[in-house]
Amino acid sequence: MATLVGSAREIEAAPAKATGYWTGVWRRLRRDPVAIGAAIVILLIVLMAAFAEYIAPADPYRGVSLRRLRPIGTPGYPLGSDELGRDMLSRLIYGARLSLFMGVTPVFIAFFLGSSIGIFAGYVGGRLNTVIMRTIDVFYAFPSVLLAVALSGALGAGFGNALLSLTVVFIPPIARVAEAVTTQVRSRDYVEAARASGAGALAIIRAHVLGNVLGPIFVYATSLISVSMILASGLSFLGLGTRPPEPEWGLMLNTLRTAIYVQPWVAALPGTMIFVTSISFNLLSDGLRSAMDVKQ
Amino acid sequence: MTAPLVSIRGLKVAFANGAVRAVDGVDLDLARGEVVALIGESGSGKSVTLRSLLRLNPERRTQIEGAMSVDGRDVLAMGRxxxxxxRGGVASMIFQEPLLALDPVYTLGQQIVESIRRHESVGAAEARARALALFERVRIPSPERRLDSYPHEMSGGMRQRAMIALALACRPKLLLADEPTTALDATVQIQILLLLRELQRDLGLSIIFVTHDIGAAVEVADRILVMYAGRIVEEGSARDLIRTPRHPYTIGLLKSRAHGALSKGSRLEAIPGSPPDLANLPPGCTFAPRCPLVIEACQAERPPPIPVGPGHRARCIRVNEAAAIAPTAEELLGV
Known part of the structure; x- marks a missing residue:
């Protein structure tokens, strides 16, 4: 969470010079227990991923075939072991790295590309806007899961291609939100007032459009992180993303599904992690949205 | 007399490929230090005229004809x-609803500083000092603290003062005010009008202000121009126009003012009918369909401006008959 809000500051405060605004957002966010709880959970998961080497009790790759599918609470295996006898706790801790990376990176890249496209289209307006947005709509017409699977499948299985296809999946929705908000802001009186005081197109985009548009887009993008994590897990589950033996929650869910009748609690663990992380991102994004509303 | 600050000749503004003639041949001269009020109902073209002076109407969808010069510059010929x-340096504008015209995510100080630095190469500290001086000038209490407020944290009157400060940031010569008091409480309205008058006197500003409130116009304006369907139907000094209105439309406007002293049971006079469709104007006088004095000749051709006194003109061929239906001083005062 610290890294997320930190990056938001860099993106927005630099053009906006509105540090006062962000102190206000932080003040309001602090009073929202749900958002703070979600932020703490995300922070813990991020820390867990960052310091996996120091936290994990065992090697996540080394399995002991004699101790396969042990239940939760087995001595030496606090969260049991998987189908190859590897320590579940260690694999879950290491898995946070790839899962978070696959959740955040595509959204982050799509945030830049999508909002650039959307803001441009929205500000220019007219026919060019129609051309750009209808092209975007073509991509938007596919269900996101199908599009990601189709792109990954066409590009070939692999980590990089999975990232690429997820990025492509998230550009259209972000561009649409950016375009909608920009069109709205563009017709506001304060943009006309800025024109009346001699501001050029670039100055208006930099100050008034970015200042008012990046907030809502950023909040929306935060809510997409959970979707991205689930999609990434889905790709790995289908064998299109991360490959074994890499620890990644989606892939673990896939390989453990055969054990669902033997050790259901162990098999549910990766899914629980995905659930907890994505719902935390969603709750944080909700909190951010209300905290970023100035008129409170 | 020196050359006027603003000179508009035959301004025509049309939207939607010429189908909608929002402004249809407006001539206007504004001397330095003069305050002129444009009054008329919604859609009469007063705001469009004002926006044309800053070329704020969407360029691609607007057709402008005629000549406009401000402070010796040809407005229509200017490069980017x-x-x-x-914009801002010679002529600037204040808007009707200050809450919408101020950017919600910046403090007022930031917005004024940005506007100053856009026009002049001054440091941030100096720009801030100037912003503070402006806030004192428009009499915002505890200006130092208010510079760091966001627009939504202030009251309507205070916001309008801040908006005026923002408009004056780059020392313009011409202030265009688009219904500056319409969105405010009655008690605040008069304060803002007095402030405008005072600023005009102290800074030697020229002001064109648009309103549909004749009371407000009389309060601050030297001269009043009445617009109807894109044309100026009557113009004259504020005093002449109120005392001896000669266009039936002006007379209608004056009579239809809801006055505080309107005695119980007496009817509020309204102008019958509604403003004409700008895409389908009648050939003659545009007010003819609603006019109580209409005769056949009115529908034949556009009436020319007819002088009825010094600097007082009305576009009506029946000015003499109109004098008879003009409200008396008693009616105006509501006695």
Missing amino acids: RELAQY
């Missing part, structure tokens, strides 16, 4: 850079 310097 010159236009940016002109």
